[in-house]
Amino acid sequence: MKNKFGKESKLYIRAKVLNGKTYLQESYFTAPFKIAKPFYEGHGGFMSLMVMSASAGVMEGDDYRIEVELDRGARVKLEGQSYQKIHRMKNGMATQYNSFTLADGAFLDYAPNPTIPFADSAFYSNTECRMEEGSAFIYSEILAAGRVKSGEIFRFREYLSGIKIYYGGELIFLENQFLFPKVQNLEGIGFFEGFTHQASMGFFGEQISDELIDKLYVMLTAMEDVQFGLSKTKKYGFVVRILGNSSDRLESILKLIRNEIIVSSK
Numbered sequence: 001m002k003n004k005f006g007k008e009s010k011l012y013i014r015a016k017v018l019n020g021k022t023y024l025q026e027s028y029f030t031a032p033f034k035i036a037k038p039f040y041e042g043h044g045g046f047m048s049l050m051v052m053s054a055s056a057g058v059m060e061g062d063d064y065r066i067e068v069e070l071d072r073g074a075r076v077k078l079e080g081q082s083y084q085k086i087h088r089m090k091n092g093m094a095t096q097y098n099s100f101t102l103a104d105g106a107f108l109d110y111a112p113n114p115t116i117p118f119a120d121s122a123f124y125s126n127t128e129c130r131m132e133e134g135s136a137f138i139y140s141e142i143l144a145a146g147r148v149k150s151g152e153i154f155r156f157r158e159y160l161s162g163i164k165i166y167y168g169g170e171l172i173f174l175e176n177q178f179l180f181p182k183v184q185n186l187e188g189i190g191f192f193e194g195f196t197h198q199a200s201m202g203f204f205g206e207q208i209s210d211e212l213i214d215k216l217y218v219m220l221t222a223m224e225d226v227q228f229g230l231s232k233t234k235k236y237g238f239v240v241r242i243l244g245n246s247s248d249r250l251e252s253i254l255k256l257i258r259n260e261i262i263v264s265s266k
Contacts, residue, residue, distance in 0.1 A: 009033055009064045013078070015047060016071040025071070033064075036081075044262040046077045046109060058123060064096040070106035070135075076126040080113035083247070086121040086156070093122035093158070100128070100187060102135035107205075107265070109258070113245040114142035114197075117156035126162040129204075135139040135167045135265030136205030136259065136265060142250050145186070145196040153196060155180040164202055165237070172202065172235045193227065195243035199250040201257055204237035214239055223253065 011033040014026040014187075022045065024038050032055035038047050058064075070076055087095065102108055108129075116122060129137050143159060146152035158180055165173040179186060186192050213232055220228045226244040233239060240257065244250050 011035070011051065011064075011066045012114060013049065013067070013076075013156065014069040014071070015074040015076050019071040021045070022050070022074045022076060022132045025240075036038045044075065044107075044266070046075045046107070048077045048079065050079055050081055051112075052081040057087050058094045058096075059087055059122075060089035060092045060094060062094040062096075064094075065099075066096070067099045068108065069101045070077040070103060070108055071102040074103070075107040077109040077111060079111045082175040083113050084115045086117040086123045087116045088116065088120045089122055089157070090120075093124060095123070095232055096125040098125075100130070100137070100140050102131045103135060104132045106132075106246070108266040109138045109262075111138070111140050111254075111258070114144060114251070117146055117159055117219060119146065119152045119155035121155075122158040124158075124160045126160075126164075128164045128166075129164045129205065132147040134206065136203070136207055137165065138201070138203050138261060139163065139201070140201040140254050140258070142197060142199045142247055142254070144247060145192060148196050154186045154192075156181065163202075165200070165202075167204065167236055173233055173237055173239075175239075195227070195245055197244050197247055197250055199242040199244070200239065201254055202233075202237060202239040203261050204233075205265065206236060208232075208236055209264065211265045212260065216240065216260060219256065220253075221259070223248070226253065 009030055012030045015022050016025040032053045034052040036050040038049055100108055131137055145154050160178045164178040217230050226242050228242045230240045242250055
């Protein structure tokens with residue numbers, strides 16, 4: 001089942017560096033995607049791009065495709081405008097595929113807004129990032145159990161979030177999270193464990209250091225009302241997962257982690 005636009009919804013972005021500053025070299029998009037004018041703020045020299053949508057949320061049959069290419073040394077933060085609401089669906093589902101290609105010295109910070117799956121929704125998302133040696137990549141995700149204040153906790157039909165990361169042509173990280181409330185006890189051990197929100201963040205690149213990981217561990221240990229796990233991957237990366245009861249709370253924590261990463265990778 002296709003979406004109401006009758007085709008895939010596409011967003012393409014390519015960025016380059018000119019005189020030490022990252023610029024938007026090329027972009028195009030189809031409905032409902034839009035992108036705001038690039039802006040620059042904070043430290044790190046990133047060009048920030050905000051992805052907007054003319055739709056009220058993700059609908060049954062939607063098929064989103066996002067492709068980002070960063071030339072040598074380009075630094076881009078890609079973020080969303082508002083929460084991603086996945087609406088109720090009759091029988092079908094919605095899908096999203098992200099393809100990121102990072103040249104040597106490029107740095108992509110992919111920071112979408114929290115996702116809220118409504119009752120009876122089904123959503124599959126897959127991300128593939130291909131990194132040349134010397135590049136860096138941050139990704140983050142916050143998933144709510146549903147419209148918690150409306151009593152819709154784990155009433156979505158299916159939710160899948162997958163990611164593959166290649167570094168110098170080598171697969172260095174693969175993760176698939178599949179949530180299926182009808183057969184899984186998502187409130188139990190190994191899942192949300194009584195919490196209503198889950199945040200994930202990964203950082204990949206040669207800039208990874210034990211000092212940074214130790215600093216993040218100490219910082220997270222001191223935080224109240226959340227549980228976390230922090231793991232170093234086999235090569236060039238680490239992943240942190242945090243359980244809490246508020247998107248705002250988890251967003252603020254991810255912001256602190258992100259700042260530490262940016263500072264350490266200068």
